[in-house]
Amino acid sequence: MDSGHDHDHGLGLFHTHVHSPGVKPGFWGVFARLTLALCVVAGAAMAACTVMVGAGEAVVITAFGDPVRVLTAPGLAVKMPAPLQTAMRVDLRLRTTSTGLQDVGTRDGLRILVQAFVAWRVKPEPDDIKLFLRAVRGDPDEAGRQIRSFGGSALQISAGSFDLANLVNTDPDRVHLAAFEENLRAQLEAPLLKNFGIEILRVGIERLTLPESTLAATIARMRTERETVAAERTAQGLRQAAEIRSEAARDSRIEVAEAQTQAAGIEAAARKQAADIQAKAYAADPDLYTTLRSLDTLANVIGTNTRLVLRTDAAPFNALVQGPAGESAK
Numbered sequence: 001m002d003s004g005h006d007h008d009h010g011l012g013l014f015h016t017h018v019h020s021p022g023v024k025p026g027f028w029g030v031f032a033r034l035t036l037a038l039c040v041v042a043g044a045a046m047a048a049c050t051v052m053v054g055a056g057e058a059v060v061i062t063a064f065g066d067p068v069r070v071l072t073a074p075g076l077a078v079k080m081p082a083p084l085q086t087a088m089r090v091d092l093r094l095r096t097t098s099t100g101l102q103d104v105g106t107r108d109g110l111r112i113l114v115q116a117f118v119a120w121r122v123k124p125e126p127d128d129i130k131l132f133l134r135a136v137r138g139d140p141d142e143a144g145r146q147i148r149s150f151g152g153s154a155l156q157i158s159a160g161s162f163d164l165a166n167l168v169n170t171d172p173d174r175v176h177l178a179a180f181e182e183n184l185r186a187q188l189e190a191p192l193l194k195n196f197g198i199e200i201l202r203v204g205i206e207r208l209t210l211p212e213s214t215l216a217a218t219i220a221r222m223r224t225e226r227e228t229v230a231a232e233r234t235a236q237g238l239r240q241a242a243e244i245r246s247e248a249a250r251d252s253r254i255e256v257a258e259a260q261t262q263a264a265g266i267e268a269a270a271r272k273q274a275a276d277i278q279a280k281a282y283a284a285d286p287d288l289y290t291t292l293r294s295l296d297t298l299a300n301v302i303g304t305n306t307r308l309v310l311r312t313d314a315a316p317f318n319a320l321v322q323g324p325a326g327e328s329a330k
Contacts (some may be wrong), residue, residue, distance in 0.1 A: 051077050051087045058090045058122075058129050060138075067133065070126035090129050090138045094121050097144040098206060099151035104159040110217060112167065114155055115207040116184060118147050120198050128197030135196045143196060147188075154187035167208060168218060177205055 053059045053071045061069040061079050068085070071077050072092075079085045101115045120143075122132045136142040159167075161183060166176040185203040192198040210218055282289040 049078055049081050051079055053077060056091070056093045058092055058124065060088045060090060060129060060133055062086050062088060067130045070129050072124055072126075072129075088133060088138055090122055090133060091140055092122050092124050092129075094119060094201065095140060095144070096120075097147045097151075099148050099155060101207065102152050102155045103211070104156050106159050106162055106164045106167065108163045108165075110164045111211050111213065112159065112164065113207075113209045113211060114159065114205060116151060116155060116181075117204055117206050118151060118188065118200060119202040119204075120147065120192070120200050123193065123197055123199040125197075128193070128199075131195075131197035143198060146196060147192065147198070150188055150191060151184075154184050157187055158183040164218065165221075168210065170222070177208075181205060 051059055051061075051071070053074050053076075055074045059071040059077070060067050061071065061077075063080075063085050064083075069079075079087060097118050097120065099116045099118070101113050103111060103113055105111055122129060132138065132143070136146065158180060162176060162180055165174060167180060169175050181203050185200060188203060189200045192200060278289075281292075
């Protein structure tokens with residue numbers, strides 16, 4: 001049966017196909033390869049003409065190295081293919097950089113070791129992003145080196161505006177670290193924004209310590225301050241004790257004088273009452289009064305062991321013999 005093919009199977013070395021004259025050899029294969037090639041070219045062209053802007057970053061479109069557009073909104077954007085236009089990415093996320101431990105001098109001539117941190121980012125404005133790209137080629141590490149350099153100078157200037165006692169002190173009311181940080185931020189904010197398009201969000205002190213010489217001077221100063229405070233409080237206590245003793249002595253003298261005045265008044269009143277009683281008694285019966293007074297005198301003069309030899313008719317002993325004057329008359 002003739003199927004349009006002639007097969008010659010000799011020793012299996014030759015295999016010849018003879019196609020019908022109406023169909024071109026390899027047409028569909030060529031068409032498929034051409035279509036695939038066109039798709040690849042179209043995909044490559046699309047990739048070359050688009051750029052994806054991610055969250056937290058900006059894309060700067062440059063034409064032969066000159067920035068022409070800044071893309072900050074996340075999403076897909078269109079550009080001309082390279083080398084007509086290229087895309088450069090700038091990280092806008094928050095970063096922190098440490099100044100390292102710096103040896104700086106305070107206003108009162110002492111040395112301190114201080115380390116600060118700077119929280120920063122590229123300001124998300126087109127002009128600032130272009131400035132950052134021109135200044136450090138968009139490299140955050142290079143920006144960090146520049147911040148450390150500026151930070152060291154700013155620490156020197158800021159420390160020179162404060163005494164050591166305003167930075168290291170046992171009295172919290174005398175420590176002005178917040179003012180020191182604000183001063184440091186003011187030193188960094190303007191030049192970094194102007195020269196690099198960098199926005200400072202926060203500046204803080206990570207570490208603050210003292211060299212050996214400054215530590216010895218600080219301990220001596222603190223000891224002197226403590227001794228001064230102790231002397232002031234001792235003097236204040238002695239003064240208060242003297243005032244208390246003086247007030248107590250004064251109050252005691254006043255109380256004694258008042259008591260003596262009251263006692264003299266009471267004694268005078270008692271004597272007056274006694275005199276009134278004696279006058280009434282004498283007015284009622286003079287002879288009896290005289291006899292009783294004589295007996296009272298004898299009771300005060302003569303005790304249990306007293307022996308006297310006197311005339312009995314002599315006063316006041318005549319009262320023992322004669323009795324009351326009224327009775328002798330009777």
